[in-house]
Amino acid sequence: MSGLKISKASLARLPIYLDCLKSLPHSAGEYTSAAQIASALKLGEIQVRKDLAAVSQGGKPRIGYKTESLINDIESYLGYNKTINAVLVGAGKLGKALLEYSRFSEYGLDIVAAFDISEDNLGSANNGKIIYHLDNFSEICKNCNAQIGIITVPCASAQDVCSLMVESGIKAIWNFASSHLDVPEDVWVQNENMAASVALLSGHLTNNQKIL
């Protein structure tokens, strides 16, 4: 595990490298070079080389990285071998889908509990995870040592839920509401703005709206 600092952009590229390495055919052999990954992903070789150097010391000149070891190094750097507990607020369709999304465990994320205010949404999800009333948030949040809070409520309630999470000691928030969230400096907000994504997709298709 390297102690080198890494940029947000590099960190976000690591799962793509991982997917690329895992999808290599057996015929590709035991070793993979930064050049091979760069050409497969249409990225700059220097950038890939730099990203990989930050997470793995296994690179050999002219040979590259032992593919299996590089996969392990990236997974360990991304913390896939550890598990971080998360809580989710807003157990509507999107919230339930995330709660039941099995792949998060591969990424070292475990949504241990969900919360809602509507009686219709309380109870347990298909995978047995429990959806509690929001009144119990702080207590359960602390008991299960949740570090990540996932917000899947309507925009109008997003800031209130965010503030509740911050008061309860959450330091990283994954926001699926298309709202701006006010948080203290030591809290990280990762916005997953569906409305913005749709705007970019339609923007590309709409002739009278040119994207620079």
Added chain:
Amino acid sequence: MSGLKISKASLARLPIYLDCLKSLPHSAGEYTSAAQIASALKLGEIQVRKDLAAVSQGGKPRIGYKTESLINDIESYLGYNKTINAVLVGAGKLGKALLEYSRFSEYGLDIVAAFDISEDNLGSANNGKIIYHLDNFSEICKNCNAQIGIITVPCASAQDVCSLMVESGIKAIWNFASSHLDVPEDVWVQNENMAASVALLSGHLTNNQKIL
């Protein structure tokens, strides 16, 4: 409707402005200024002013924008008054959630059909939308004039599905698989990389992994 060009970043901010404007209290009065929005969202006033000028001509010096008109101008710029048809491939949990996500209609997006290869996922979603076998993709895709393709399949199948969409005339792809997609220059890919988001969230929490 302005003909001014707009950057991806500005376009992605418009839904945030919209949410901000819609959540203003009645006491805020009839007009809103770029300065008010900038301070509410902790953005630069010049940036907000520039973004709004690209989508609305209604700004008055020292008064600002008539809130209701600005909301209409942004919604019309984002195409919320038109509807773009989309098709979705991969009707697992995430795919079904998106298929049934009612808010997309507010954004001018209508997922008209979904596709899968697993018999278990075929049939109709809770909102009555039909999930067809992937074999029928091209035909149905053309019949319903789909312009956006949404990919919610496992990484290993993402490129194949992407190529099928491109062959079927799709010009904008919303990719929820953490895979790099190879597309022709005239096709836009909007990546929604959950693994990368989780990496950034855990990265913020993991002490031995410092983000620059």
